[in-house]
Amino acid sequence: MVRDSACDVVVVGLGYVGLPLCAAASQTGLAVVGLDVDPDRVRAVNAGEVVADDLSAAAMGELLGAGFEATTDHAVIESAQAVVLCVPTPLSDGGGPDLANVRAAARAIAPRLGRGQLVVLESTSYPGTTDEVLAPTLEAGSGLRAGTDFHVAYSPERIDPGNPVWGVANTPKVVGGLTAACGRAAADLYRRFVARVVATAGPREAEMAKLLENTYRHVNIALVNEMAVFCDELGVDLWAAIAAAATKPFGYQAFYPGPGVGGHCIPIDPNYLGYKVRTLGYPFRxxxxxxxxxxxxxxxxxxxxxxxxxDAKKPVNGSRVLLLGVTYKPDVADERQSPAIELARRLDELGADLAYHDPFVAEWGWAPTARPLAREADLDRAVADADCVVLLQAHAAYDLARLAATAALVLDTRGAMDGATVERL
Ligand SMILES: NC(=O)c1ccc[n+]([C@@H]2O[C@H](COP(=O)([O-])OP(=O)(O)OC[C@H]3O[C@@H](n4cnc5c(N)ncnc54)[C@H](O)[C@@H]3O)[C@@H](O)[C@H]2O)c1
Structure with missing residues (x-):
């Protein structure tokens, strides 16, 4: 018997992915409950605090005003029509995804699963995770059959934090069900709050689509990063070459060099595919x-x-180096895996007198042992005091022309500045 559902969807894991999903679903009238194992996160969410870049205080207020509530109590699963897992899948020591959170979440919800319910995994992982790990764990804990008694599907999260144009509702949603009926159930759920749903043959194709997207970016960024290194030696302005190539109306997409890749996706997710390919006995080169x-x-x-x-007759040792923008991408507060950390560690090792500024980060450290620095309070003064200013993220709040006019020396790793004292990567 299909149980009577008091709530349309329970979102498990209230982070960068889960919370925007709650908001998008709630906005179209779905009854949404958030479930998280972290009581601090649950308290903060219920208090309307801003915990994810893309959900402002106003958006949190709207979400709570629509009846949304967060909880640590897994009993909510019993009243739900659908359960969507957005738990973290960090890189494990072995180079693959650490699926402990996926397993733990599946074990916790399994005893509460009912016939006709839908469970969707959104966490990033290698192809096979949904049918080899999630479905068997749910079956073992529920005594029910996946694909027969309840539905299981995979739908990759494609969120681009800080993107003002593309959000959950207007980014096409890829969905792959364990069976055709599972695929239909998942597509029906997402169609209620996403404009376009793209069905794949099964969960593995949906899992692979996500990894293909991120690997494509990873590889193309590496291509221009490698070119940046030799273009400097060849005396070629790579930024100008990219701008020229980008005028081709077909067959080319511009990628740009930078100080390295960061965040939770690009430096990590392609490894999940590399890890899976290695089980075949050869590398994903x-x-x-x-x-x-x-x-x-x-x-x-x-x-x-x-x-x-x-060139300015100064050693790194003792020189004041000001890092601007330490997050992994512009206009977000997320510092995870930011290449600024490794750069700061190296400059620190060489004896640089480091300072930083980032409108989104009030305090910042680059190693477990390094004492966190406070953000420079007065940007103009910090720029005037610096022997070298390094633009790592061109946050919109920065007046780049002013920076170029006032800094003694600038290394611009984003190709966003011009001026006599500016050198681009
Ligand atoms: N952040 C992104 O931009 C992004 C984009 C695409 C995909 N993803 C993927 O989405 C998944 C989630 O990432 P995120 O950035 O939202 O993570 P996050 O760390 O921001 O949030 C995850 C939340 O899940 C909770 N959690 C952990 N284990 C749990 C469990 N067993 N039960 C319930 N809650 C649990 C944590 O307490 C935390 O609040 C990951 O697989 C990630 O690779 C992230």
Whole structure:
């Protein structure tokens, strides 16, 4: 018997992915409950605090005003029509995804699963996770059959934090069900709050689609990063070359060099595919090469800073180096895996007198042992005091023309600045 559902969807894991999903579903009238194992997160969410970049205080207020509530009590599963898992899948020591949170969440919800319910996994992982890990764990704990008694599907999260145009509601949603009926159930759920649902043959194709998207970015960023290194030696302005190539109306998409890749997706997710390919006995060479090139970029940026200072007859040791923008992408507060951390560690090792500014980060440290620095309170003064200013993220709040006009020396790793004292990566 299909149980009577008091709530349309329970979102498990209230982070960067789960909360925007709650908001999008709630906005179209679905009854949504949030479930998290972290009582602090649940308290903060219920208090309307801003805990994810894309949900402002007003959006949190709207979500709570619509009847949304967060809880640590797994009993809510029993009243739900659908359960969507958005729990973290960090990189494990073995290079693959650590699926402990997925397993733990599945074990906790399994005893409460009922016939006709839908369980969707949104966490990023390698192809096979939904049918090899999630479905068997749910079956073992519920005594029910996946695909027969309840529905299971995979739908990758494609959120781009800080993107003002593309959000949950207007980014096409890829959905792959364990069976055709599972796929239909998941598509029906997402169609209620996402404009376009794209069905794949099964969960593995949906899992692979997500990894293909991120691997594509990872590899193309590595391509231009490698080119940035030799273009400097060849005396070629790569930024101008990219701008010229980008005028081609077909067959080319512009990617830009930078100080390295960061965040939870690009430096991590392609490894999940590399890990799975290694089980076949051979490497995924593109991913491994891209990883190697992108990881070297903070070290290369450090060398370029040393060269700039050297040209000004200054050693790195004792020079004031001001890092601007320490998050992993512009206009978000997320510092996870930011290449700024490795760059700061290297500059610190060379004896640089480090300072930083970031409108989104009030306090910042680059190693477990390094004492966190407070953000420079007066940006103009910090720029005037610096021997070298390094633009790592071109946050919209920065007046780049003013920075270029007032700084003694600038290394611009984003190709966003011009001026006599500015050198681009
Ligand atoms: N952040 C992004 O931009 C992004 C984009 C696409 C995909 N993803 C993927 O989405 C997934 C979630 O990432 P995130 O960035 O939202 O993580 P996050 O760390 O921001 O939030 C995860 C939340 O899940 C909770 N949690 C952990 N284990 C739990 C459990 N067993 N039961 C209930 N709650 C649990 C944590 O307490 C936390 O609040 C990951 O697989 C990630 O790779 C993230």
């Amino acid at each position: 593109f991913v491994e090469l891209a990883g190697e090139i992108n990881q070297r970029m903070p070290g290369y940026v450090c060398q370029r800073i040393a060269r700039l200072l050297n």
